[in-house]
Amino acid sequence: MALIKQFFGFILFASAFYVMALFITFYFIPSKYTVFFNACFGLKGNLDLRLQEANNYHNVDVVFLGASDTYRGFDTRIFDAAGIQAFNLGSSVQTPIQTEVIFNRYFDRLNPKVVVYAVHPSILSNSGTESSGDLIFQSELRQDLFPLVQHQPNLKVINTLLYKSTLGLFNLEVPKWSGTTKKDDYIKGGFCQNIDENAIDLMAGRTEIIPLPQPLDYQLDALKNILAKIKNKNIPLILVMTPRIRDNRSFETLKPGTRQLFEPYGQVIFGNDLAPFIDSLDFYDSNHLSQNGVNKFNAAILPYIQATLRKD
Amino acid sequence: MSFTSVSFLLLFFLVFLVYWSPLANSVKKQNWILLISSYIIFGFWAIDFIPLLLIFSGGNYWLGNVIYRSENAKVKRNWRLVAVLFNLTLLFYFKYFGVYLESMHGFLTEIGIHISPTWFNILAPIGISYFVFRALGYVLDIYKGKTKPLEDPSHFFLYIIYFPAIIAGPIEKAQVFYIQIREKRTLSLAVLELAAIQFLWGLFKKFVIADNCSFFSDSILSTPENQPSILLLLAMLATGIQIYADFSGYCDMAEALSKFLGIRIVKNFNYPFFSQSIVEFWRRWHISLTTWLTEHVFTPLSIALRDYGKTGTMIAITCNMVICGIWHGPNLTFIFFGLLHGLFFIPPVLSGKSLASKKSKADDKFRFSSILRMFGIFALVSYTEVIFVSESLQKAFEFSYQFFWAGLLRPVEITLLTFYTVAICVFFIFIEWFGRQKEVPIFNLFPERHFIFRWSTYAFLLFIIGITMRSSLTPFVYQQF
Numbered sequence: 001m002a003l004i005k006q007f008f009g010f011i012l013f014a015s016a017f018y019v020m021a022l023f024i025t026f027y028f029i030p031s032k033y034t035v036f037f038n039a040c041f042g043l044k045g046n047l048d049l050r051l052q053e054a055n056n057y058h059n060v061d062v063v064f065l066g067a068s069d070t071y072r073g074f075d076t077r078i079f080d081a082a083g084i085q086a087f088n089l090g091s092s093v094q095t096p097i098q099t100e101v102i103f104n105r106y107f108d109r110l111n112p113k114v115v116v117y118a119v120h121p122s123i124l125s126n127s128g129t130e131s132s133g134d135l136i137f138q139s140e141l142r143q144d145l146f147p148l149v150q151h152q153p154n155l156k157v158i159n160t161l162l163y164k165s166t167l168g169l170f171n172l173e174v175p176k177w178s179g180t181t182k183k184d185d186y187i188k189g190g191f192c193q194n195i196d197e198n199a200i201d202l203m204a205g206r207t208e209i210i211p212l213p214q215p216l217d218y219q220l221d222a223l224k225n226i227l228a229k230i231k232n233k234n235i236p237l238i239l240v241m242t243p244r245i246r247d248n249r250s251f252e253t254l255k256p257g258t259r260q261l262f263e264p265y266g267q268v269i270f271g272n273d274l275a276p277f278i279d280s281l282d283f284y285d286s287n288h289l290s291q292n293g294v295n296k297f298n299a300a301i302l303p304y305i306q307a308t309l310r311k312d
Numbered sequence: 313m314s315f316t317s318v319s320f321l322l323l324f325f326l327v328f329l330v331y332w333s334p335l336a337n338s339v340k341k342q343n344w345i346l347l348i349s350s351y352i353i354f355g356f357w358a359i360d361f362i363p364l365l366l367i368f369s370g371g372n373y374w375l376g377n378v379i380y381r382s383e384n385a386k387v388k389r390n391w392r393l394v395a396v397l398f399n400l401t402l403l404f405y406f407k408y409f410g411v412y413l414e415s416m417h418g419f420l421t422e423i424g425i426h427i428s429p430t431w432f433n434i435l436a437p438i439g440i441s442y443f444v445f446r447a448l449g450y451v452l453d454i455y456k457g458k459t460k461p462l463e464d465p466s467h468f469f470l471y472i473i474y475f476p477a478i479i480a481g482p483i484e485k486a487q488v489f490y491i492q493i494r495e496k497r498t499l500s501l502a503v504l505e506l507a508a509i510q511f512l513w514g515l516f517k518k519f520v521i522a523d524n525c526s527f528f529s530d531s532i533l534s535t536p537e538n539q540p541s542i543l544l545l546l547a548m549l550a551t552g553i554q555i556y557a558d559f560s561g562y563c564d565m566a567e568a569l570s571k572f573l574g575i576r577i578v579k580n581f582n583y584p585f586f587s588q589s590i591v592e593f594w595r596r597w598h599i600s601l602t603t604w605l606t607e608h609v610f611t612p613l614s615i616a617l618r619d620y621g622k623t624g625t626m627i628a629i630t631c632n633m634v635i636c637g638i639w640h641g642p643n644l645t646f647i648f649f650g651l652l653h654g655l656f657f658i659p660p661v662l663s664g665k666s667l668a669s670k671k672s673k674a675d676d677k678f679r680f681s682s683i684l685r686m687f688g689i690f691a692l693v694s695y696t697e698v699i700f701v702s703e704s705l706q707k708a709f710e711f712s713y714q715f716f717w718a719g720l721l722r723p724v725e726i727t728l729l730t731f732y733t734v735a736i737c738v739f740f741i742f743i744e745w746f747g748r749q750k751e752v753p754i755f756n757l758f759p760e761r762h763f764i765f766r767w768s769t770y771a772f773l774l775f776i777i778g779i780t781m782r783s784s785l786t787p788f789v790y791q792q793f
Contacts, residue, residue, distance in 0.1 A: 017771035
């Protein structure tokens with residue numbers, strides 16, 4: 001009996017100690033000194049601003065879903081100019097489990113006529129740890145975030161959730177890590193314009209072919225849930241793979257791989273087929289377009305979206 | 313399923329409950345529970361090898377009995393030879409034969425013998441080096457008349473597969489183990505607390521110290537040609553600490569799991585980095601393997617070479633250390649590691665300093681000269697550990713060239729990662745130093761204090777593990793041997 005009492009006593013004590021120590025460490029020590037610790041203080045891409053702004057939008061024409069290639073690849077200003085009200089719900093390394101949370105939170109409010117989902121094989125094979133931490137840290141704390149921990153019982157995600165909960169408990173403001181906003185201009189509607197057009201391309205010139213990664217079951221399930229909900233609401237869906245640099249041999253495996261994984265759910269439009277992109281001009285790294293590339297890509301995909309809206 | 317995985321801990325908890333339940337109300341029943349659960353746990357690691365392990369255990373038990381019963385010395389010797397061949401053939405086949413075939417591939421192809429490359433990939437059962445040495449030590453001890461065969465074969469089967477020690481040792485002696493399992497075991501709150509803290513300390517060593525040191529040293533040692541000597545020195549020391557924290561962390565967990573079951577297994581480490589000589593270091597490092605090799609390799613060799621005086625001793629030590637290196641695997645880096653350690657023994661042998669001195673110098677008072685000697689041994693061993701973990705000898709030589717020559721004048725840039733790694737290493741050494749007189753250093757920092765002090769220390773360790781452990785679980789270094 002004494003043993004059981006001691007055991008549970010220690011568990012309670014250690015849990016309280018853990019939460020307090022986590023709060024003290026992350027709240028009082030500047031985040032630049034705690035980067036090696038297991039927690040996420042947000043990723044690049046201004047997700048917090050995007051989600052705050054989403055609360056002010058209703059009944060838009062188009063919603064964009066996906067990872068950083070989404071919020072850096074679909075410029076809402078270009079769609080606005082064409083008379084299409086668009087909102088970009090992309091976030092860094094967003095995988096289907098985070099897309100599902102964001103989708104469930106904002107979809108009824110945004111009530112789009114068309115959904116554009118930027119796909120890539122890696123979104124199904126990525127565990128989503130970083131993105132879960134980002135979403136937990138930069139969004140409003142609600143119960144729907146808990147399944148993220150269930151999918152990834154990972155210390156990074158758990159610590160972020162505990163820290164965010166403690167901040168909420170003491171009604172404290174979420175301190176923003178300067179690394180999340182650096183070199184980005186947040187544009188109304190969720191687009192992020194990269195102002196560091198001289199970024200170094202780490203992938204260019206690589207010769208190895210990266211094999212197609214194995215999709216994770218929970219990511220596939222989340223993807224199916226999202227697509228089923230879109231279908232149930234009779235909203236047209238456009239699956240897109242945003243343009244990628246060609247000077248990278250892994251590009252050759254991307255197209256068939258993307259087809260194999262996503263075409264059971266709808267036809268995929270390949271950004272690279274829409275316009276002649278030039279690696280040195282239209283990209284600032286292997287996965288992201290420069291503003292020049294964004295202009296070119298958005299002009300090329302606009303007719304598809306307009307046609308879908310007309311059909312609807 | 314590692315000691316650190318949730319599935320293993322749940323399974324262990326189940327075994328623990330059944331083991332101490334009224335259902336297991338006798339020593340015999342508890343031993344059977346241990347034996348069955350050990351096979352189940354081994355099955356999770358390598359189910360295909362269970363028949364082999366049963367045959368292996370049965371074979372060695374039978375050989376032990378045959379050797380014991382043989383009255384004729386020549387027959388006895390012949391059976392010993394059979395036992396040695398039986399065990400070493402198994403070890404050589406699984407650990408070295410694939411590499412041997414691979415190295416011979418070119419030659420065999422030239423003479424018209426074609427071997428499929430799939431033959432090179434021989435999958436070895438987990439813990440093979442440990443259970444082969446346990447079994448071989450058992451039959452050799454029977455041959456030497458140091459021990460009698462175990463009466464109950466189930467005790468021998470349990471000795472071979474006892475799950476807390478199967479992955480990476482320690483290489484316990486059969487008689488020591490037998491004394492433990494034939495006696496009634498009791499469970500006290502104090503022992504449980506000690507076991508829990510030892511397990512926690514093992515986790516801390518593995519996740520916080522070893523994995524973070526490995527992350528730092530890998531980042532430096534992967535490209536030694538671009539690094540300044542100072543950073544290479546830090547990476548080298550971090551490698552030494554990594555290997556120690558990884559292996560001794562595993563041993564702490566194994567000892568702790570065994571304590572939960574009321575069985576004490578032999579201590580494998582005794583603060584080796586506080587040694588002031590290489591002789592003392594090997595008395596404190598991987599103690600069970602060192603003891604095994606001393607008994608079964610060094611002693612017979614030095615007796616055979618006794619007519620050659622100090623030269624004979626040096627040859628015996630060098631052979632012993634090279635075998636120690638080869639035991640880890642068929643890589644040249646392991647052999648070179650063993651050879652270097654053999655060479656380190658030459659000065660003490662030549663100077664006539666007794667190899668038999670058992671005085672523990674780490675318990676001396678804090679003196680600057682002692683600290684210098686400790687650092688010297690620590691650096692020397694860490695250097696050999698860099699060779700040990702190198703992909704190839706060429707990589708090890710690249711490191712040495714850059715460290716001792718090309719990197720001397722390179723400018724140093726201290727990053728946050730360097731600072732962070734140094735900080736956790738200093739914290740670790742501090743705890744080990746002040747707790748070095750006791751079994752589990754952290755437990756003894758607050759032995760007589762109020763429970764709040766002790767609980768706060770343990771909760772603090774859990775917190776540090778929680779915020780610093782790397783996201784992916786890395787296997788124990790010595791698990792591969």
